[in-house]
Amino acid sequence: MSLRDKLSEIKEKGLADIGQTDDLKTLNEIRVHLLGKKGPITAALRGIKELTPEERPEVGSYANKIRDAISEAVAQHRDQLETIQLNKQLAAEKIDVTLPGKPVAQGQPHVIQQIIDQIVDLFLGMGYEVLTGPEVEEDKYNFEMMNLPKNHPARDMQDTFYLSKEILMRTQTSPMQARALEKHDFSKGPLKMISPGIVYRRDTDDPTHSHQFHQVEGLVIDEHITMADLKGTLITMAQNIFGDKFDIRLRPSYFPFTEPSVEVDVTCFNCMGKGCDVCKHTGWIEVLGAGMVHPNVLKMAGVDSDVYGGFAFGVGPDRFAMLKYGVDDIRDFYLNDVRFLNQFSKRGN
């Protein structure tokens, strides 16, 4: 048998051994045995000196090829065995993925806060600043500068918590209109502000009344602000908070601090405008009051009403939340039952 044939035989047998091996340890032993210094290839190559000098390089390179082939076969087989072993391991590691995950602590913003934040973010995007003011207010700002002089019929003493003759719990966020108008420097640009906050009324708490609730006041004053701008702003707000399918309608109303004054209805949530018991079969639900700022309000705050004018609106986040989520008792917002609070996921709408 020639040396070359001998080498071929070693190769065939080696490859066969590799192919039959089913564990990594044996495979490694085969590799070490075949390719090692004490292995059959090395042993066979001792016979190389019997060959002619011309034959030697050819057989030498043939031996290297065999070594490469064996290395290659070992590597391939090792990959195979490793994959099998891994799959076995993975199969053994299988768990019940339907078991519940580990509870993680995560608080939620109050649902009314979510509505307020949504309104605030919308108006920030439209270039409004956010102003906040005192909850204990002067009669002057809460009423007088809002065009509600002392004996005005719309100013019912019964509805107001007084601390003294002149100091009261604000009944609306409108006093922030007067405060903002007094301070604003119109040479620096228009006044565009919203003011969220808590307000108080001398009411008996029941499903639709609360002695404490929230308002967000809005005010825009510049040289050329129109009622059409108000309409566009209110539609934008309604659709941003409730959804694109919602429409609004303006109805004439009366507030001492705006003229013209409107009440704003949005498409009924329950029937989407078809008419139902919730909307008294009108298809509409009243959500806010608004209007063009009364010239007296501007004048009293020292703003020239011939040059400047604009609109104001006041929305009730409590009412928005009730309508949006179908909450039927306003008191639920102030009891802070965690089962109630945690229903309102913080998904940003």
Next chain:
Amino acid sequence: MKVSYKWLKQYLDLNMPAKDLAEKIERTAVEVDSVTVAEDGLKKLVVGHILSMKKHPESDHLHICSVDVGEDEPLQIVCGAPNVDAGQKVIVALPNSRIGGNVKIKRSKMRGVESEGMICALDEIGFSKDVVPKEWADGIYVFDDDVPVGEPIYHYLGMDDPIIDLDVTPNRGDMLSIIGTVHDLAAIYDQKPEIKKPSVEEDQSLDVNTEIKATADASLAKTYKLRVVEGVKIAPSPTWLQITLWNAGIRPINNVVDVTNYILLKYGQPLHSFDKDKIDGDIVVRNAKKGEKLVTLDEDEHELSPDDMVISDNDHPIALAGVMGGFNTQIDDETQNVVIESAIFDSFHIRKTAQRHVLHSEASQRFERGINPDGVEDALNEAVSMIKQLAGGRIAQGIVTASEYHPELPVISITAERTNHVLGTSLKLEEIKSIFDRLEFPSVEHGDTLAVTVPARRWDIHIDADLFEEVARIYGYDNLPVTLPTGRQTIGVLTPTQRLQRASRQILEGIGLTQAISYSLTTDAKAKMFLMRDSEPTKLLWPMTQDHTTLRMNLLSGLLDDVAYNHAHKVDDVSLYETGRVFYKDSADQIRPEEVEHVAGVITGNLTDPAWNNHVKPADFYLMKGMVNQFIVNLGIKGEIAYSATDQYPEMHPGRTANISIHGHNVGFVGQIHPQIAKKFKIKETYAFELNMQALIDLPKNDDQYQPIAKYPSVKRDISMIVDRETTNDEIVAVMNKRGGSYLSAIRLFDVYEGKNVPDGKKSMAYSLTYVNPRETLKDEVVNAAFEKIKKRLTADLNAEIR
């Protein structure tokens, strides 16, 4: 105001369903509360004629009637009404009919006698008891003779008339009348209704001025007018008038009083009728005198105050002016001569009197909102003409006028440019003029301007903005363009404070607390709890309930109320926070409190739900402290946060409460609610913190400077020691910090142990110290030297036994 659609149709050509008319009114004028048709929901109610009647053999009050209902055979109906009688035309509920309150009527037996239906009283078919005339209050209703038998009843009782209930805003007092409503609808639908001026047929032989004299303080009654009708015969009003009144929610009384109420509805002008023969001398409009008393029509006696305005005769008040008449001078069945009063009373006085005596009448409501000065005399004239027509008698010649007022009509100039500037429209001056034509506001063009004269019936209009509203609503709010404000740009950003407040909420939610919003008004006792500084409570002058009398001076008591509410509803695990204002006063004399932003949190029970893989421990001091500490760290306030034991809060556990200070400024506290307080609130073991948020906002913040991460490896050394039980972590850490050398970068307590293997009165504390040199790799010798020094100092200073 309940407006009859039929009445409106007497003036206007309206053909739309009442619901559509109501929608138009809502969009253009005032809110509509409801549209109702009284017959809706009723079924098979017809006019019946009682042919004969006999007593029920088994009853002393029931009668068996044979009733013709227009069918071949009369029905046999058992009736218990005291006023039932043969020959009457009555309301019959046929078998299988539906009457008021959705009640079904079936054939039935009454004490053994078959009854094929029911003869009804007005309140049984849905009438409010308040409007049923006295005559029919205690029995069945009896129709006039000319009503056809077998016909549905609805038309003959006005129940087929849609009633539109207007919710009139304070400025639109003009719409509290049929004529005012007609004027507005005429403008909306562009019609020209004919509203006739009444004429009066006076008796030349009677001079009103010899019949009665009157004087009036013009500051109380701007206009005060009287007429006299003599020789009237008091009787019930005709059916049409009764229907008109009850459909408007007013009970018919008699032909004189009903006329005054009819005129009130038609003109919005309240009238009052006095029995002339019960008046002693002349009439005076004046303030009441102290101690005077008056019994009003409702037979209540009122103690009068000098702020009340009265009509008086020579000696006594005979009416609370504009609010309610007096009992003693009222029209009764024997009255022959009447005095009719038509006036404008001062709205402020009326409002105060109505409030003081809790008498809010149809009249006071209208005086409060204003009266059309042009209608006072027309209303009076039409009233006496109607009385003559319905009750007979002679109208005395002339009117007694004690005071008289005709306002100068405002003329307001507007331009198309200004109108469009405000409304965002692009109307031409002619279009604007045509709107005022529809409103019947006279207007004259002078070049670019339109001078608009406001009629007296629209006393709410004073300035150009009022006219713009008229233009806008008649033009239609639906037709306004939809735009957003343009002009100079503004930047919409939160202020640093607002950003910090928003961040603070997010941080607290991130560590597991849910936001609560509690009431700011609480009880005096709760307001005073957890006081972080000396303060007097702020109290309401007239609280509504005992639970909400005083402004809070802490947030925690509200949160404890919330915990209690949850516990009461079987929710044991509660983790809440709240941000909001507390209200401080330095002294009791100070009226207006200082408003300070606070933040507070509570935890009781488990922060997360126990589960198969979640072995939770109930909240304790250190969980709450960890949260509050993380909160403060996240706010990035400059300076060290320090905790020191405190027993200054009587509502907190004296051994488990720490004051929190930052860089030496006290900002609040954290700890366990005192078990006695917890018991009072009915809550379980609860941990809490409250911080002065304003202080956190005001304290300087860390510069946002990047600290390079050390390139060289850090070296850790653990140290375990036994110290006295009283030795605090702070003391140990202070020693380590002071003596730790410049490479000591972190100290972490990883074990605290008391008990087995630790002597009594001692505890074992184990810390892991981290050393790092930012400039080169630390050599072991350096760390060892520093570590040895700490050990030595701990032994020397704190008597620590290093293990």
